[in-house]
Amino acid sequence: MASGHVMKRVKYKTSVKDPGTPGVLKMSGDRIAFIPHNPNSASKLDVNFRSVKGHKNTKEGSNKPPWLNLTNDQGGSYIFEFESYPDMHICRDYVGKIIAKSGEPAKAAPAKPDMIAPDEQINTAELEVRIKLLREDSELQKLHKQLVIGGILTEAEFWATRKRLLEREYGNKRKQRVGFKSAMISDIKPATDGRTNRVTFSLTPEIILQIFAEKPAVHQAFLSFVPNKMTEMDFWTKYFRAEYLHSTKNAIAAAAEAAEDEELAIFLKHDDILAEEARRKIRRVDPTVNIEADQGDDYTHLPDHGIFCDEAKETSEPQYELYKRTLAHDINRHAAVVLEGRSVEVELEGTKTVAEALARSKQAEAANEDSAANADQEWLKRLSRLTEIEDLQAPHNHPVAPLCIKDPRDYFDSQQANAVKILGEDPLGTAKRKSAVNSNEAFGFLRECISQVKSVGLHDPIVKSKDALQVFNALAHDISRTKYDVGKISQESALDKLPSTTKEQILHHWASIQELLKHFWSSYPITTSYLYAKVDRLKEAMSQIYPQLEEIKKSVPANHKQQVSVLVRQMHQALDSAFQHYDADQQKRSAKSDQRLNGMRE
Amino acid sequence: MAPAPSKLYADDVSLLLVLLDTNPLFWSNCALPFSKFISHVLAFLNAFLRLHQLNQVVVIATGYNSCDYIYDSSSATSGSSGTGKMPVFCSKLLENLEEFVIRDEQLEKGGPGGGIASSLLSGALSMALCYIQRVFRSGPLHPHPRILCLHGSQDGPEQYVAIMNSIFSAQHSMVPIDSCYVGAQNSAFLQQASYITGGVYLKPQLLDGLFQYLSTVYATDLYSRGALQLPKSVGVDFRASCFCHKRTIDMGYICSVCLSIFCKHHKKCSTCGSVFGQQAQSDVASSSNKRKMSDS
Numbered sequence: 065m066a067s068g069h070v071m072k073r074v075k076y077k078t079s080v081k082d083p084g085t086p087g088v089l090k091m092s093g094d095r096i097a098f099i100p101h102n103p104n105s106a107s108k109l110d111v112n113f114r115s116v117k118g119h120k121n122t123k124e125g126s127n128k129p130p131w132l133n134l135t136n137d138q139g140g141s142y143i144f145e146f147e148s149y150p151d152m153h154i155c156r157d158y159v160g161k162i163i164a165k166s167g168e169p170a171k172a173a174p175a176k177p178d179m180i181a182p183d184e185q186i187n188t189a190e191l192e193v194r195i196k197l198l199r200e201d202s203e204l205q206k207l208h209k210q211l212v213i214g215g216i217l218t219e220a221e222f223w224a225t226r227k228r229l230l231e232r233e234y235g236n237k238r239k240q241r242v243g244f245k246s247a248m249i250s251d252i253k254p255a256t257d258g259r260t261n262r263v264t265f266s267l268t269p270e271i272i273l274q275i276f277a278e279k280p281a282v283h284q285a286f287l288s289f290v291p292n293k294m295t296e297m298d299f300w301t302k303y304f305r306a307e308y309l310h311s312t313k314n315a316i317a318a319a320a321e322a323a324e325d326e327e328l329a330i331f332l333k334h335d336d337i338l339a340e341e342a343r344r345k346i347r348r349v350d351p352t353v354n355i356e357a358d359q360g361d362d363y364t365h366l367p368d369h370g371i372f373c374d375e376a377k378e379t380s381e382p383q384y385e386l387y388k389r390t391l392a393h394d395i396n397r398h399a400a401v402v403l404e405g406r407s408v409e410v411e412l413e414g415t416k417t418v419a420e421a422l423a424r425s426k427q428a429e430a431a432n433e434d435s436a437a438n439a440d441q442e443w444l445k446r447l448s449r450l451t452e453i454e455d456l457q458a459p460h461n462h463p464v465a466p467l468c469i470k471d472p473r474d475y476f477d478s479q480q481a482n483a484v485k486i487l488g489e490d491p492l493g494t495a496k497r498k499s500a501v502n503s504n505e506a507f508g509f510l511r512e513c514i515s516q517v518k519s520v521g522l523h524d525p526i527v528k529s530k531d532a533l534q535v536f537n538a539l540a541h542d543i544s545r546t547k548y549d550v551g552k553i554s555q556e557s558a559l560d561k562l563p564s565t566t567k568e569q570i571l572h573h574w575a576s577i578q579e580l581l582k583h584f585w586s587s588y589p590i591t592t593s594y595l596y597a598k599v600d601r602l603k604e605a606m607s608q609i610y611p612q613l614e615e616i617k618k619s620v621p622a623n624h625k626q627q628v629s630v631l632v633r634q635m636h637q638a639l640d641s642a643f644q645h646y647d648a649d650q651q652k653r654s655a656k657s658d659q660r661l662n663g664m665r666e
Numbered sequence: 667m668a669p670a671p672s673k674l675y676a677d678d679v680s681l682l683l684v685l686l687d688t689n690p691l692f693w694s695n696c697a698l699p700f701s702k703f704i705s706h707v708l709a710f711l712n713a714f715l716r717l718h719q720l721n722q723v724v725v726i727a728t729g730y731n732s733c734d735y736i737y738d739s740s741s742a743t744s745g746s747s748g749t750g751k752m753p754v755f756c757s758k759l760l761e762n763l764e765e766f767v768i769r770d771e772q773l774e775k776g777g778p779g780g781g782i783a784s785s786l787l788s789g790a791l792s793m794a795l796c797y798i799q800r801v802f803r804s805g806p807l808h809p810h811p812r813i814l815c816l817h818g819s820q821d822g823p824e825q826y827v828a829i830m831n832s833i834f835s836a837q838h839s840m841v842p843i844d845s846c847y848v849g850a851q852n853s854a855f856l857q858q859a860s861y862i863t864g865g866v867y868l869k870p871q872l873l874d875g876l877f878q879y880l881s882t883v884y885a886t887d888l889y890s891r892g893a894l895q896l897p898k899s900v901g902v903d904f905r906a907s908c909f910c911h912k913r914t915i916d917m918g919y920i921c922s923v924c925l926s927i928f929c930k931h932h933k934k935c936s937t938c939g940s941v942f943g944q945q946a947q948s949d950v951a952s953s954s955n956k957r958k959m960s961d962s
Contacts, residue, residue, distance in 0.1 A: 510690040532875055
């Protein structure tokens with residue numbers, strides 16, 4: 065279809081919104097050239113196919129015009145708008161073939177086969193999996209090259225038989241989410257320069273996210289104050305001042321400061337949002353969170369469990385209760401956040417973005433919780449869905465029905481009855497009985513033999529030496545015959561003795577024959593014209609293998625000829641039976657159509 | 667004779683269970699007369715017992731209507747030194763054999779009469795395995811057991827399931843089943859038995875040299891076998907018997923649930939009761955036909 069070169073009228077667009085420059089697209093050899101109708105136009109193009117990494121196209125039937133989008137290795141793309149879909153398809157196939165030939169990484173990109181079944185659009189994720197598989201398995205790649213690029217099988221057909229492989233690969237891709245660190249945020253230690261009284265806290269978006277998650281009130285305050293009421297710097301200064309007050313455990317001082325500064329008070333008071341949520345939270349632990357152990361877990365050798373907190377100076381006057389925060393509070397809140405998992409999947413860049421993303425996810429959650437009426441039900445469902453942690457699951461198998469043999473006696477009785485019945489009826493059995501000597505005579509004869517031995521005694525000698533020698537020779541001959549050893553000893557296979565090129569050839573042929581036969585047999589019974597065409601294609605391909613096998617046989621050195629011919633014979637047999645079936649089916653078909661014709665004539 | 671610390675006496679002490687085919691219908695047609703056959707066997711057993719002081723032989727007669735133990739070297743009294751014609755154990759064995767044949771014949775008269783000329787291999791195998799299990803369980807030490815089938819009658823397909831069960835149980839208890847087949851055609855049952863249990867199957871070409879075959883191939887203990895090149899079977903007949911009519915078949919139907927074998931399509935599996943689908947009768951026939959491999 066796309067043999068030497070392709071030339072089509074197209075509009076070349078540098079971007080999707082670009083109206084496009086009309087001109088001629090010419091693809092030949094390994095180059096793509098675009099020549100605009102207007103020779104003064106700047107948008108000339110002449111690139112090597114090697115720089116083209118992939119291609120996409122609009123689907124027929126969608127409302128879009130026929131576009132072909134070639135992505136190059138710099139991340140840019142060339143978009144061509146064709147006059148019709150058939151034009152575009154021709155070019156696309158051409159591009160596909162060229163890319164397939166030019167580089168392995170792009171191997172699976174020409175995923176568009178010659179004959180497209182209408183539902184053959186595959187998503188990029190699947191494509192990536194395929195590419196990965198091909199790259200990892202050179203055998204598979206060879207096979208793919210030969211069969212798919214060679215046009216014998218379509219891409220979809222090729223992969224249809226490897227669903228398991230793809231599934232497994234897919235399965236590996238879904239990973240667990242990373243949770244929060246188990247180090248507590250109260251552990252953020254200030255850095256002092258030692259001379260002045262200033263302390264410096266260094267905050268990363270990571271820490272900020274954790275602070276927001278653990279302290280919704282701080283989050284709330286950040287959203288409402290920054291940057292309208294105060295700068296981010298001021299905000300965090302206040303926050304750490306509050307933290308400092310907490311850490312001194314001086315509830316009285318904290319109360320005093322809070323009275324002066326209402327913003328500071330927010331940080332010092334108990335978190336209302338927290339209290340409100342607390343109970344619901346308990347039931348919403350996501351079982352799939354990967355609670356990764358890190359340095360924060362390694363606290364046993366540190367005083368106070370390494371947590372930057374001092375429980376010793378507790379004051380317990382009730383009026384200051386509001387400003388008192390216990391270690392238990394902190395730990396529980398931290399644990400809750402860790403268990404909840406990280407629901408924000410943003411690039412941790414600015415504080416603002418972090419705050420907003422967290423707010424969004426909170427809103428979404430809140431929205432979910434509105435339907436709290438059937439929350440229990442949902443939760444159970446979610447639990448059962450989420451607790452499927454893939455690395456703890458057995459592979460998905462087909463459902464099984466246990467074997468039940470109802471009553472073994474029943475079975476044996478029926479077998480017995482059957483056997484007796486058959487023995488009575490079997491013509492073969494009766495014939496044998498008649499041919500045999502009367503059983504009475506037979507028993508008599510046997511008894512006679514025994515008494516003869518009893519009276520005469522053992523023969524002397526037991527065996528004639530001539531016979532013994534003959535037996536020895538026969539046994540030795542049998543054992544030393546190599547014929548039985550070939551292929552019988554598992555340690556060394558016959559293949560290993562062959563030259564490596566021949567071995568590879570044979571293995572490759574065997575793999576491709578197997579692949580072809582698999583497709584061949586799976587297309588029977590032929591019910592659609594699509595299958596019919598497929599079988600024809602496969603038959604063509606298989607018939608081409610015969611001469612190749614003969615060639616291998618000829619090319620091997622004489623001392624390996626026998627082994628190779630044994631191997632090749634098996635391949636021949638497998639192919640022969642396929643051809644036989646094909647011919648038989650063909651005959652049946654023609655007979656049927658003849659009948660139909662006859663029927664119509666009558 | 668210091669006992670080894672393992673359950674075995676020593677690696678070269680054997681317990682040999684000989685299954686002797688005494689099917690009169692076979693022996694009346696066989697090229698090798700039974701008298702010759704039995705003298706070869708007796709000589710072999712004598713030689714075997716002399717190989718090691720602790721070697722033990724148990725002979726089980728595989729009859730036409732029944733099976734029985736006819737000799738056990740462990741219970742034999744070694745009193746008199748024989749008649750001069752033959753060792754005392756031989757005359758004892760022959761005596762028992764004669765009695766067994768008479769009993770077998772009486773059963774024949776009382777029985778339904780007729781049948782094909784196969785002997786009760788499954789019964790004899792079961793008895794041998796039972797004996798071996800008893801040996802395993804009794805006493806702190808036991809010899810290394812193996813079974814030797816000296817068989818000539820053709821396979822009785824009706825015994826297929828029972829024989830296969832015995833074979834698998836022998837395989838499970840690691841007892842090799844050796845077989846020496848003196849009949850005309852190869853025996854698929856014995857081939858499979860030896861193949862599965864790791865024993866030696868042999869069909870002697872020259873029946874006059876039977877003793878030589880027996881002593882060359884079957885006399886050595888299992889430990890020494892590891893160092894010997896013994897005859898290997900070229901091909902094993904893996905054909906099965908159908909469960910419904912007990913015919914030996916190449917192609918048949920397999921119950922997808924319990925793997926029972928049938929020669930015809932059934933609506934329902936007689937073993938497990940699974941109901942087979944009815945759709946597309948002809949397609950089912952062509953696709954579910956299973957071809958048994960014959961490795962030759």
